Amino acid sequence: MASTARIVAMTIQKRRERERAERERLIVRVARELAEAEGWDSVTTRRLAAEVEYSQPVLYSHFKGKDAIMAAVAVQGCEELAAELRKARTSAGSPRQALAAVGEAYTAFGRRRPALYDAMFTHAVDLPFATPEAPAALHEAFGELAKAVEPVAAEGDEPELLTETYWAGLHGLVTLMRSGRLPEGGHERRLALLIGHFVPAGMG
Amino acid sequence: MASTARIVAMTIQKRRERERAERERLIVRVARELAEAEGWDSVTTRRLAAEVEYSQPVLYSHFKGKDAIMAAVAVQGCEELAAELRKARTSAGSPRQALAAVGEAYTAFGRRRPALYDAMFTHAVDLPFATPEAPAALHEAFGELAKAVEPVAAEGDEPELLTETYWAGLHGLVTLMRSGRLPEGGHERRLALLIGHFVPAGMG
DNA sequence: TCTTGTCGCTAGCGCCGCTAGCGAATCGAG
DNA sequence: CTCGATTCGCTAGCGGCGCTAGCGACAAGA
Structure with a gap:
């Protein structure tokens, strides 16, 4: 009993x-x-x-507080972003196309899911970022960027730093545009300029 | 009387x-x-x-509200940023050095005056940006960036869009670093990578 | 059956941005 | 010089915020 x-x-x-x-x-x-x-x-x-x-x-x-709830939402966002970046990268034909595809996928994500993007990349500093303790989904998303950047890295470029730099460019485009500081029109051309400058001449 | x-x-x-x-x-x-x-x-x-x-x-x-006070502070910040960018640009020897100098001045400003930077570029959407009604100091600051970018623009690059793209790269570096999403160490190398990719090969 | 512990609730604390409306001081006319 | 009109900064308060103390109902174990 x-x-x-x-x-x-x-x-x-x-x-x-x-x-x-x-x-x-x-x-x-x-x-x-x-x-x-x-x-x-x-x-x-x-x-x-x-x-x-x-x-x-x-x-x-x-949850410990409101920020922790936002962090949980942010992790979900990371998973979705990682999936979309992966899809974009793997369905591209050349290194240059892959770099362009992930760039377009990234900025499209930021524009299509602004609340998710803010939770991930502008608010919520609670969750660790540039450390091993960062959520797996975040590493995965960054890894997709890295896999797209590495093939176009020049001799002597440190791939990780170059990825971070590319990320910063994309992030800047998304945030400045979404806050009205850059006009929406011209986004495609700005993105093309960014991508173009990251690809060595004669590649792609 | x-x-x-x-x-x-x-x-x-x-x-x-x-x-x-x-x-x-x-x-x-x-x-x-x-x-x-x-x-x-x-x-x-x-x-x-x-x-x-x-x-x-x-x-x-x-002031209409708290945001308007932040906007007033932001305008002050624009004046200072414009002055620092101008000083950096005019004391550089070559187009490449000028581009690097304004990039370093911009990111240094963002790191040295985080509150000012936030008021200008992350909060306070009250004040107009990409329009003629934007504060003169803001146009001036952007103009300094533009004057540094134009000399290195390639054939067919629209200078205004290229300036915006460079700005986005700098802004991304500043914001991601300040929010802890990029490690502080490596900033100089990331900045160098960004600048290097904006300068045509063999220039400067 | 009675005690013990779990769990979600009500109520409230100290803040926030912002505003209604009063009283004192000042101004202009007779 | 006096007296209504106006200006101007104040006190007090509204609704809402993130967050928490502490109570009562209900379930688990002796």
């Missing part, structure tokens, strides 16, 4: 943990949907709690 | 306007100092009002 009770208790506990994990995923999903629909300013802890139909303190039993 | 009274009234009014303008400058100066010392999060309307020794509503008689 005692053993039966213990087993039942254990399965009950498992169900609890399952439900709890599900609720956590719900919070992240709703936070993301809300942010994408109305912007991060609309994602307040009160509003988010109301949308998931729990009280505010429940959020804090899952 | 009536005319004397009117004249006196006018000079009194002038003094008033002078004092009012002085108070406005005080607000902007204190806002900037506070932001540079403790970050923009510490620049609340209550705190700022206390520092200038007036009540909160006084701020709103000068």
Whole structure:
């Protein structure tokens, strides 16, 4: 009897943990949907709690604070970005085309999913970046960039630094455009200029 | 007598306007100092009002809101950035050196004056950017970049777009580094890579 | 059955940006 | 010189923010 009770208790506990994990995923999903629909300013802890139909303190039993929720959304974004970069890179014919494809995919992602992009690359400094502890999805996304950059690296260029530099160029284009500091028109030509200057003459 | 009274009234009014303008400058100066010392999060309307020794509503008689105060600080920042870019550009010996000098001056500015940089290029979308109505100081700063970029533009490169692209690269380097997404070490080499890729082979 | 512990709730703290509306000081006319 | 009109900075407060203390209901184990 005692053993039966213990087993039942254990399965009950498992169900609890399952439900709890599900609720956590719900919070992240709703936070993301809300942010994408109305912007991060609309994602307040009160509003988010109301949308998931729990009280505010429940959020804090899952996450340390609002920034941690944004960080969770950012990790999701990294996964999607990595997938899109990979797809762009692997379906390109030449190194130059691959570099252009990931550049276009990156900036397209930033424009199509601004809330996700902000969580990943402008807000939320909580999650580590340039260290091994950074989320795997982030390494994966950066790795896609790196794999596209390395083939066009010149003699003596350190590939990692060159990738970071290319990333910075793409990031600058996305953020300056999205904040209205660069006109939307001309984006393709700016991107082409950036890419062109990263490819050695006569390559591609 | 009536005319004397009117004249006196006018000079009194002038003094008033002078004092009012002085108070406005005080607000902007204190806002900037506070932001540079403790970050923009510490620049609340209550705190700022206390520092200038007036009540909160006084701020709103000068500025539409907090964003407008940040915008005023941003304009100051543009003036300083423009001056530093000009100095860097004019004291360089060759087109390549000029491009490198403004790039270094730009990123150095972003790192040395993070609060100012944020007001100018990451927050405060209030002030117009890519239009003629943009503040003169902003045009001036961009013009300095343009004057450094144009000499190295290749045949067929649209100079304005190329300048924007170079700016985006610099901006990306500054923001990704300052938010901890790029390691501080390696900045000089990344900057050198960016500059090197913007200069046609065999130039400078 | 009763104790113990878990869990989500209500309520509230100290902030924020911003504003309504009052009272004192000043101005212009008689 | 007096007195209504106007200017101007103040106190006080609104609604909302991130976050948390602490209570009550409910479930688990003796």
